Amino acid sequence: NALFWAEKYHADGIRMDAVASMLYLDYGKNDGEWVANIYGGNENLEAVEFLKHLNTVFKGRKNGAVLIAEESTAWPMITGDPKDGGLGFDYKWNMGWMNDFTNYMRCDPYFRKNNYGELTFSMLYAYSENFVLVFSHDEVVHGKGSMMGKMPGETLEAKAENLRAAYGFMMSHPGKKLLFMGQDYGQIDEWNENASLEWDLLKYPLHKNMQTYVRELNKLYQAHPALYEQDFDTEGFEWINCSYHEESMIMFLRRGKEETLLCVCNFDNMDHEKFRLGVPFAGKYKEIFNSDAKEFGGEGRTNSRVKASKKIEWDERENSIEIHIPPMSFMVFSCTPEEKKESPKRLTTKKAEPKKL
Numbered sequence: 359n360a361l362f363w364a365e366k367y368h369a370d371g372i373r374m375d376a377v378a379s380m381l382y383l384d385y386g387k388n389d390g391e392w393v394a395n396i397y398g399g400n401e402n403l404e405a406v407e408f409l410k411h412l413n414t415v416f417k418g419r420k421n422g423a424v425l426i427a428e429e430s431t432a433w434p435m436i437t438g439d440p441k442d443g444g445l446g447f448d449y450k451w452n453m454g455w456m457n458d459f460t461n462y463m464r465c466d467p468y469f470r471k472n473n474y475g476e477l478t479f480s481m482l483y484a485y486s487e488n489f490v491l492v493f494s495h496d497e498v499v500h501g502k503g504s505m506m507g508k509m510p511g512e513t514l515e516a517k518a519e520n521l522r523a524a525y526g527f528m529m530s531h532p533g534k535k536l537l538f539m540g541q542d543y544g545q546i547d548e549w550n551e552n553a554s555l556e557w558d559l560l561k562y563p564l565h566k567n568m569q570t571y572v573r574e575l576n577k578l579y580q581a582h583p584a585l586y587e588q589d590f591d592t593e594g595f596e597w598i599n600c601s602y603h604e605e606s607m608i609m610f611l612r613r614g615k616e617e618t619l620l621c622v623c624n625f626d627n628m629d630h631e632k633f634r635l636g637v638p639f640a641g642k643y644k645e646i647f648n649s650d651a652k653e654f655g656g657e658g659r660t661n662s663r664v665k666a667s668k669k670i671e672w673d674e675r676e677n678s679i680e681i682h683i684p685p686m687s688f689m690v691f692s693c694t695p696e697e698k699k700e701s702p703k704r705l706t707t708k709k710a711e712p713k714k715l
Contacts (some may be wrong), residue, residue, distance in 0.1 A: 360412060364420040373451070377429040377436070380405040406445070413446030424448040426490060437488040452489040452533060455480040460497060463524050466510045467606065467627045467686070474603035477625070480531070481595070488590050489533040498538055498549045506544040515655070518544060518564055519686045522571055522649040522656075523625055526688025529575050530612060530621040532589050543569035567655035574654070578647050578690065584614035598636055599673050607683070609635050609673075611693075620691040622683060629659070630683040636673025640696040642666055643679050650684040659684035665691070 363369040379385045384392045384400045395403050413425055427436050428451040438444020458476040465473055498504050509517035509524070521544060528535060540555045543565045547556065559565040579585050588594025598609035598620070606626040612619045618638060624630070637643060643665040650656035665679040672678035683689070 360416055360425070361419060364416070364423045369423060371424040371426060371448075373426040373428060374447075375428050377409070377427045378431045378433070380409070381429070381433055382431070409445045409447075410440040414440055417446070426451060428453070435487075448488065449490045449534060450487040451494075452480070452491050454483070455489070455531070455533070456492050456494070456497065459524070459527070460493075460508065462625075463520060464508050464510065467520075467625065470606040470625055471603050474606070477606075477608060478600045481597075481600075484532050484595070485590060485592055490536055491528055491531060491533040492536040493528070493538060493541060494536055495538050495549060498541065498545075501548070503548050504545045505541045506546055507548070514564055518568055518655055519649075520625075521568070522654060523623060523686050523688050525572060525575060526647075526649050527623050529579055530585060530610075530619075530623075530688070530690065532595050532612075534586075534589065535579075537572070542572040564655060567653070571649065571654040574647070582614070582617065582619060582690075584612045584617045584619045587614040596638075598638075598675075605630075611638055618693040620693055622681070622687075622689045622691070624683050624685060624687045627685045629685045632680050633683045634670070634672050634678050634680045636671075636675030636678045637667050638675070638693060640667050640669070640677045642694045642696070643681075643691045644694070645681075645689060646692050647688075647690040648684070649688040656687075657684065659687075661689075661691075667696075 360372055363372060381402055382400050383395065383402050392400070395401055416423070416425055425447050426449045427445070427447040429436055430453045435442070435444035436450045437447050440446040458479055462470060462473050462476040470477075493505055496502075497508075502508075505524075506514075506517050506521055509520040511517040511520060525537075528537075538549065540549060543560060545556050545559065549555075560569060584594075594613050596611040596613065598611060600608050600610070602608065605624070605628065607622070607624045609620070609622050612621060620637065620643060622635070645661040648656075648660045650659045652658040659682060661681050665681060667677040667679050669676060670678045681689075681691075
């Protein structure tokens with residue numbers, strides 16, 4: 359069936375639902391409703407071997423198409439190599455991140471400081487599997503509302519501001535990305551499989567700006583390998599500060615093999631005109647993306663000038679910069695190391711040879 363979808367319909371990827379119910383004999387069952395395996399455990403050994411075989415055959419015949427497991431337990435090596443005991447999926451649905459971060463964004467900005475752990479907890483397990491970060495169909499059906507509808511705020515403008523910050527954090531967080539249709543331009547109603555998407559909303563500037571924002575986020579992602587090149591390597595991410603719970607802010611680095619990006623997220627309504635933060639090295643820091651730009655529907659509170667770091671210790675780092683952090687915003691800065699000045703070479707004079715008589 360998996361091969362049929364890939365070969366006949368040219369599916370680029372297949373997401374397998376409820377993998378946990380396949381792996382555990384007692385999943386969703388009471389005592390006496392299941393029989394243990396030959397070793398007395400609750401693992402479904404036949405299902406494990408089937409999934410390993412399916413993933414191995416699929417990868418051997420359909421190069422490029424991916425297999426994703428929607429699995430909600432701590433079963434190890436979902437994306438591990440079958441030769442090493444893994445199941446062989448390419449990616450695992452990051453249910454934990456989706457639930458935690460969505461709950462965090464639902465909070466009124468005033469109360470987010472009390473839920474700061476839901477913002478940072480994902481990095482404790484981010485490298486246990488190859489994850490996909492998702493705002494999927496599961497989050498916009500059955501009375502859950504749209505992504506725009508989940509956001510706090512009395513006006514659509516306030517909701518859009520929150521959603522821009524949320525999408526920015528998602529795009530800069532380690533892991534691959536999935537955004538369900540209609541959420542890219544801020545659909546108001548939850549998804550309805552019996553009706554078309556609300557394309558008419560694009561005649562309103564707020565929704566057109568949101569579409570532009572997601573488009574530019576995608577362009578940013580494609581243009582900067584630091585945002586994806588080392589997604590599953592601990593070298594690709596580093597906290598600058600994850601303790602600003604009162605301010606509801608986080609700062610971190612994303613690293614590629616040849617570039618470093620500084621990301622700043624503010625999930626509060628407070629404006630910080632002069633905010634100092636530590637930087638990875640002495641150099642110049644240029645803002646290359648700001649969710650508060652006017653083209654996205656923001657107020658245009660950007661950092662137009664390149665910031666040269668100063669040797670002021672901050673965030674346990676030797677160098678720091680001072681920037682303007684708008685309320686409810688996501689920003690990215692490119693990082694260019696300071697060129698080391700070569701010490702001037704000492705001039706030497708050649709001794710004159712004695713004249714011959």
